[in-house]
Amino acid sequence: PQPVPIGEAEWRPFERIEQAVRGIKADTPVAKASKARLVFEASAAPTMVPKLMKVSDPEIEALAVEAGRNDPRLAYLIDQAPNWRKQGDKTLIFVARRESLELIKTALERRAHLRVALFHEDMPTRRRDVEVAQFSLPTGPSILLTTECGGEGRNFQMCRRLVLFDLPWQPGVVEQRIGRLDRIGRDRPTEIVYFRPPSGMGGAVVRLYEAMGLFEQSLGGIDRELRHIGREVERVAVDGPKVLETDIFEAVLKTAEAARTRVQEAAFHQLHRDPYRESMADGILGRVPQDLESLTKEVILAAAAAFGFEVEQQRGEDRWFIALGGEALVENLPGVPDESRFLGTFNREEAVTNESLDFFSSGHPLVEGVLEELQQGNRGRTACFVATGDEEVFGLLALFKREGEIEAVVVDAGGLIRPDLAEALTAPECDLKPADGRRWASLPGWADVIRRMAAALPDHDVPQALAAFRINPDDSKGGRHSDQ
Structure with a gap:
């Protein structure tokens, strides 16, 4: 890794706009989410802050212009990029926003006299292919600017260098960026360039990532366990103290270290307890559902x-x-x-x-x-649906997670546990159709009925998800699918 320190005087305009944005009042979850985004942009792309604000603020607009006028990261690229080209190096630069691409491209072309390729989500697939093909040529552009859409599905092993112009607040996204270059089979080291602000949220996040070793080693399978880091960073950005101490993310760091240790110890134990043998292949593959791709497609498209x-x-x-x-x-x-x-x-x-x-x-x-x-989230943990069956039933379906397995429990409107319905409703062939939950909730007595059924659920565990349902008797003419 090659950190590029930024001086306090150079970063002061960024610090000013960040402090101004962090001073914005935000009471609701939506307002807090918007504020967190503005705080991120204050250090990533300060000129975008006024454009994202719902209300005009002359002070913040002036601060954004000042920060954008003399960006030390851009000055570094203008100074170093010509040398990289002379060395015959290919450089991949990641940014969070497309607007930053245009800014950097214009500066490098006009002030450093370099050819620059672009790769972003608004480009047609064919145009992306052309840009990457030209960039791959020895005589092509020496720099490719990309947004996060270049973090998946592309192989840029021809690059000598990766520049992280900004740092997303999710470590998994940063690792995806690095993974475009640092792949198995690579025969030369990757130079990872990132910027180290002296203060503010930018400085705090860099210190956290450095302490985690994110720029030096893979997350090693713990990225799922570290997703809370982004939420904690957002919380500090929105509600944290005005002056961020160097240990502001100490608790988060300890969690990351504990997760890495736990995964490493588990892997070591598993490898030495029962090392892989060729005879185990069929058993391992047998645990993968044959319809995994179609099931993933069905769930993701429906959820999206x-x-x-x-x-x-x-x-x-x-x-x-x-x-x-x-x-x-x-x-x-x-x-x-x-x-x-x-x-x-x-x-x-x-x-x-x-x-x-x-x-x-x-x-x-x-x-x-x-x-x-x-x-x-709430949308994945609650639902209302209708189905057809042999009897008319209104009930509550609860899903519990016990010892790594999902157990379904159904209670009908009379407060009876119905294992038969639990099995029927969770069968792959069961045809469940979404119901109008808002209309159901407006019916007289709805809350009392739901509370009565919930009280009949096992009280030794908290369900992972709940769904109210109605089963309509099968009609001889084809079945009813009403959500009445």
Whole structure:
């Protein structure tokens, strides 16, 4: 890693706008989420702050202009990039926002006289392919500027250097950036350049990541356990003290260290207790559901639509465009930057054939983020649905997690535990259809009935999810699917 220290005088304009933004009052969850985004932009792309604010603020507008006028990170690139080109190096520069791409591209072309390639989510796939192909040529551009969409599905091993122009508040996103270069089979070291602000949220996050060893080693399978880091950083940015002490993230760091130790010890124990043998292959593969890809596709597409994401199938192909736009009903997804856009497939063979496509599977940030939201957010933990069956029943379905397994418990309106219904409703062939939960909740006596059924659930554990349901008797003419 090659940290680039930024002097206090150089960073002072960024510190001023950050302090101004952190002084904005935010009482509601939506307001706090918006404020956290503004605080991030204050150090990542300060000129964007006024554009994202709902109310004009002349003071913040002036501070944004001042910070954008003399960005020390941009000055560093203008000074160093010509030398990198003379050495024959290819350099990949990651930024969080597309607007930063245009700013950096213009500066490098006009002031450093360099050819610069671009790669971002608004470019057609064919244009992206052209940009990457030209960048790969020895005579092509020496620099490729990319947003997070370059963090998945592309191999940039030809690059000598990775520049992290800004640092996302999710360590998993930073690791995805580094992973574009630091791949198995690489025969030369990767030079990772990042900037070290002297103060503010930018400085605090850099110190946290350095203490975690994020720039030097992989998260090693603990990225899922570290998703709370982004939420803690946002909390400090919104509600933390005005002056951030050097140990502001000490508790978070201890959690990260404990998680890494736990994973390493478990891996060591497992490897030495029962090392892999070829005879184990069938058993291991047998644990992977044969319909895993189709199941992932069904869950992610349904959840993305329910979350208000833009979901569009590419005509005649098993390819999907999914974007977290302004109409999204969730504030953010863990590990997924705001307004991210993805073009990918749920088909492994197609993803292998076309490297420009993301492979939507376990480990992909969109898939992991959606599953995390389903597990932790209200939309994934409560539901109302209707089904058809042999009897008319209104009831409550609860899902418990016990010893790594999911157990379903059903209570009917009379307060009786119904194992038969639990088995029927969780069977793969059961056809469940969403109901209008708002209308159900407005019915007289709704709350009392739900409380009565909930009281009949086992009281030794807290359910992972709850769903109110109504089973309508099968109609001889084809069945009723009403949510009445």
